[in-house]
Amino acid sequence: MPELPEVETVRRGLIPAMEGAVIAHAQVNRPDLRWPFPERMAERLTGARVERLRRRSKYILADLSSGETLLIHLGMSGRMLISGDPLGQFVHQHPAAQKHDHVVFHMENGARVTFNDPRRFGAMDLMVTDDAPAHKLLAALGPEPLGNDFHEAILVAAFKGRNTPAKSALLDQRIVAGLGNIYVCETLFRAGISPKRKAGRIAAPRVAAMVPIIRTVLEEAIEAGGSSLRDFRQADGELGYFQHSFDVYGREGQPCRSEGCTATIARVVQSGRSSFYCPNCQR
DNA sequence: ATGGGGGCCTGCCGGC
DNA sequence: TGCCGGCAGGCCCCCA
Numbered sequence: 001m002p003e004l005p006e007v008e009t010v011r012r013g014l015i016p017a018m019e020g021a022v023i024a025h026a027q028v029n030r031p032d033l034r035w036p037f038p039e040r041m042a043e044r045l046t047g048a049r050v051e052r053l054r055r056r057s058k059y060i061l062a063d064l065s066s067g068e069t070l071l072i073h074l075g076m077s078g079r080m081l082i083s084g085d086p087l088g089q090f091v092h093q094h095p096a097a098q099k100h101d102h103v104v105f106h107m108e109n110g111a112r113v114t115f116n117d118p119r120r121f122g123a124m125d126l127m128v129t130d131d132a133p134a135h136k137l138l139a140a141l142g143p144e145p146l147g148n149d150f151h152e153a154i155l156v157a158a159f160k161g162r163n164t165p166a167k168s169a170l171l172d173q174r175i176v177a178g179l180g181n182i183y184v185c186e187t188l189f190r191a192g193i194s195p196k197r198k199a200g201r202i203a204a205p206r207v208a209a210m211v212p213i214i215r216t217v218l219e220e221a222i223e224a225g226g227s228s229l230r231d232f233r234q235a236d237g238e239l240g241y242f243q244h245s246f247d248v249y250g251r252e253g254q255p256c257r258s259e260g261c262t263a264t265i266a267r268v269v270q271s272g273r274s275s276f277y278c279p280n281c282q283r
Numbered sequence: 284a285t286g287g288g289g290g291c292c293t294g295c296c297g298g299c
Numbered sequence: 300t301g302c303c304g305g306c307a308g309g310c311c312c313c314c315a
Contacts, residue, residue, distance in 0.1 A: 002309090100293085121292065121309060229307080230308080
C-alpha cells in the first residue's frame with residue numbers, strides 16, 4: 001500500500017510518541033512478517049531510546065540508543081497506530097487488541113504504537129546503525145525524489161536506452177526510490193507520457209520534465225496526509241485525503257480532467273499491475 | 284544485464 | 300445468505 005507520501009505521513013505522525021522516547025517493552029506476537037524477525041528482536045528493542053525517526057524510500061528507520069537501527073516496512077497493508085497520550089496529561093485508554101496486531105511498542109511516556117498488517121507483506125529488521133546504508137533492502141535504492149541527488153541528468157541517464165515501459169521504469173526503485181503504482185500513474189498523466197511508451201524512446205526534455213512533476217505530486221500528497229484507499233491510516237488513525245486529487249488512478253471510464261479533453265480514463269495491465277491513463281493526453 | 288512473471292498473504296467486493 | 304473469482308498501494312526471486 002503505502003508509497004513514499006504515506007510512509008512519510010506515518011513517520012511524522014510517530015515522532016511525538018517515539019522520537020526521544022524509550023521503548024519500555026517491545027511486544028512481539030509472532031516470529032515473522034514477510035521474513036523472520038531478527039534474533040532476539042524484543043530484547044534488543046526493550047530499553048532502547050529512539051534517537052531519531054528517519055525515512056528512506058518506503059522504509060521507516062528508527063535509530064536507537066543501543067547503536068542499532070530498526071527498519072520498518074509497511075508492505076501493502078501495514079499500519080502503525082498510536083494510542084495513549086505521549087505527554088501523559090490526560091486520562092486515556094488503549095483500544096482492545098485487534099487481529100493482526102503483530103508488534104506493539106509500549107513506550108515509557110505512556111504511548112503505545114501498534115504495528116498491524118493483515119497481509120504480512122511488511123517487514124522489520126535490526127542492524128548496526130553505521131551499516132544501514134549497506135543493508136540488503138537499502139543498498140540498491142536510487143535517489144530520494146525529494147532530495148538533491150535526484151535531478152534531471154540522473155533521470156535522463158537512467159531512462160536512456162531502456163527498453164522497459166515508462167511505467168516500469170518509474171516503479172523501478174533503483175532509478176528513483178519511493179514511487180509506487182498510484183504516484184507513477186499520476187506523474188505520467190501530468191507529464192503527458194503514456195505508461196506504455198518505452199523509457200528509451202522518450203525525448204530527453206520530456207524525461208527531464210518529470211523531475212519537478214514527481215516532486216510536486218509527492219509534496220502535494222504529503223501535504224494531504226497521503227492517500228487512503230482501503231487500508232491506509234495516519235499514525236493517529238486519521239485518513240489521508242490525496243485520493244480526492246487523483247487525475248487518473250482508479251478513474252477508469254471516468255472523464256479526463258484536462259481542459260478541453262473529451263476522452264475517458266483507460267486502464268491497462270502492465271506486468272500484472274493496473275495502469276490508469278488518458279489515451280488522448282498521454283502519448 | 285535486462286525484462287517479465289510468479290508468489291507471498293488476507294480482506295473485500297461484485298456477480299451468480 | 301453463501302461461495303467464488305478477481306483485485307489490491309510492494310518487492311524479492313527466478314527464468315529466459
